[in-house]
Amino acid sequence: MNITRTALILLTLLPTFGFCQNLDSQVDKIYQVKDNAPGISILISKGEKILLEKQYGISNLDYDIPITNKTVFDIGSIAKQFTAYAILLLEKQGKISIKEPAYKYIYNLPRYQKGNPTIEQLLNQTSGIKEVDGIAGMADLTKNDLLTQSQMINFITKITSLNFKPGEYFQYTNSNYILLADIITKVSGKPFAEFMQEDVFEPFGMENTIKKSSSYTIIKNRAIGYIEDEGDFYKTHLHAFIYNGDGQVLTTPKDIFKWHLGLQKVKIQHPELYKKMHTKAKLNNGNIIDYGLGVEFETHNNYQAFGFDGMILGGFVSKYLYFPDLDMMFFTTQNTFDSDFEEQFFQLVDLYIPNNNFNNQAKNNEREKKVKLSKKQLKLYEGSYLFTGSDVESIKINTIQLKNDELTVFTTDGDEITKLKPIGNHQFMFNDKLVIFDLKYDRKSYKYYDSENELPWLFKEYNPTTYNEKQLKEFEGQYFNADFQISKKVKLLDGILFVFGRNGAWKNDIEPLYKDAFNYSSDLLTFTRDNNEKIIGLKIKGIVFEKV
Structure with missing residues (x-):
């Protein structure tokens, strides 16, 4: 950064920094939390100084417990930063190389026809490995069912195809980081939660951060997650999710601040590790993506920034964003699922960071002009x-x-x-x-x-297909998947085909799309036939069920 540009930026920001104490009321206008409602916790820092720390709302509606600066929140996918750092820490210790194929440490990982992803490609989300979340649903599991690391690994490794050749595209999936957690356990010789506690959280001074490893663990000051529906709040907390790597970490804004400061020390003490983590990844074709190793990059008000978002249906939303040119960090976390959180987050940022007209490097991405066709x-x-x-x-x-x-x-x-x-x-x-x-x-x-x-x-x-009742009855039957030991029953009721799951406890109607293909709760369900046109199975999300 040259002296002139630095001076201009500082002159732009001085009025804001000089009146930080007067911004509280403006922050209150952004986060207007109703009485007896879930809320939010905020921390803003510049350098090693906290500029603002505020809380609003209730952490537990059953007992009317207010959110304080000690309330711990599930921060969702922001936990991926810790997993990425743990892998790079093991590499720094000489125990692994991120250039190695992932199957070297995950023995039941398939040898994929399109190529074998490296540990680095798991980290930068270019592996091509399919998302596991929907597969758990196909296995008749809900957010209230216990989901363990071994279950999730079993789901991931039973799918033998990739979405694309490793490194060909960017595709964000939780599967990549669940696999990374198994690598950390294998290489370190410690359970994942124990390694994170002893080798990541404690060295960073994060005293109020925990990796959830049991649905029975007592976690002090824990916020409960909620979702709002027509003005009423309902608990959606995911108590039974205890798998590793992609989330399930609970923390406070103050501990995220400690994590942030710790990374700045890592930048000085272990520059190679920091650089790997905070360098944008490159695809096979040379394209650079806005993702590093557990780090997402974005631009706001013409300033470069990086961090991570966490949004889970369990009722929590968090965002961590750091502007290196200004040495300013913003973190917000809340215990209600809200799709508008990002708009509020950037309203908060805008109070402190005005648009940088001196660094307007936005590219003109305008496509070719419209052409005339007959x-x-x-x-x-x-x-x-x-x-x-x-x-x-x-x-x-x-x-x-x-x-x-x-x-x-x-x-x-x-x-x-x-x-x-x-x-x-x-x-x-x-x-x-x-x-x-x-x-x-x-x-x-x-x-x-x-x-x-x-x-x-x-x-x-495509040409939409319609069936008469006689044709629909042909699809009836019991279908079984041996890998997951689950079955689906297809039965015609009142002219509509239904798929029954969970031993008949659930049923979903399926709508025909084209020959042998149906819309099953917005997923594609296809029936398979033998050479004699007899139906022998069905397939959903890559999971094959044989007709029995």
């Missing part, structure tokens, strides 16, 4: 398209039709979603996302790029 050319793209979902995304269906000389995307109910703007070479803009069509003579398709570095969603043209 009606005849546009009609080539019309059709009904289906994305059959993935382990992280649900089924999506739309129809593309020409309307007023523009290609328009509609829902299956006929509601308009957007208009496609042609930019050339079978490429269109779907709002601010790129789609690329492939006009094969037998079956048209298009790829939707949510991000250029992530696996695109493939939409294929």
Whole structure:
């Protein structure tokens, strides 16, 4: 940073820093918590000084216990930072190399046809290993069921295919970090929770941080997680999740501050470790992604920042963000699931960090200008398209039709979603996302790029299928998966096909999509046939059930 630029930044920030004591009321306006409602805990620092530490709301609604600076929160995926640091610590000690294949330490990890992910690719979320969360659901397990490390590893290692060749795309999954936890246990010779306590939390002085390893553990000052529905709050706390690596860490804002300060010391004492952790990863094609080793990168008000988010359906939302140019850190954590938390978080940041007009390095990502296509050319793209979902995304269906000389995307109910703007070479803009069509003579398709570095969603043209009752009865039967020792029963009731799980306790109706394919709670369920067209099994999320 040159002297002139530094001076300009400081001059910009001086009014804010000079009146920090007057910002309390403005912070209160952002976080207006109702009486007898879950709340939030906040910490803001500059350098080694805490600028603001505030709490709002109730940590336990049963007993009307207020949130204090000692209340511990489940911080969700922010725990991945600790897992990444633990792996790099073991590497610094000469016990592993992150360039090694992960199967060297996880013996039952499949040898994948598309390639074998390295430990580093687990860390930077480019392994291609499928997300485990939905697989647990297919195994008839809910958020109230005990989910252990061995169960989750079993789910992950029983899926023998990858979503893509390792290093080809970025895809965030919890599976990667659950596997890393097993590597830490194997290499260190200690249970994961014990290693984290003795080798990470205690050296950083994090006295009020714990890795949950039992659903029966007493955790002092623990906040309970909630979700709001029509003005009422309900407990959604995930007491029974005790697996490792991707979350299940409870802490306080003050301990996150200690973690943050500790990382600054690591930067000085072990610069190579710090640099590995805080360097953006690179894909096989050379593209750089906004993810390091347990670190997410973003830009706000034209300042570079990095940190991590944690959002879990158990009712907790947290965000840790550090602006290195300003040496400012922001952390908020709350015990109610709220999708608007990020908007509030950045309103808080904006009180302290004004827009940096002296460092406006935003790139102009404007696509090619719109091109003109004839009606005849546009009609080539019309059709009904289906994305059959993935382990992280649900089924999506739309129809593309020409309307007023523009290609328009509609829902299956006929509601308009957007208009496609042609930019050339079978490429269109779907709002601010790129789609690329492939006009094969037998079956048209298009790829939707949510991000250029992530696996695109493939939409294929399809013809919706309908069945009569006689045809639907053909799918009835009992289906069994030996790996997980679970079964699904398919039965026709009043003209509707249902899938029963959990020994008949649950049932979900399934809607036909195309031949032998059904929508099963927004996941794709496909039936398989033998050479004689006899149904012999079904498949959901890569899990195969044989008909018995």
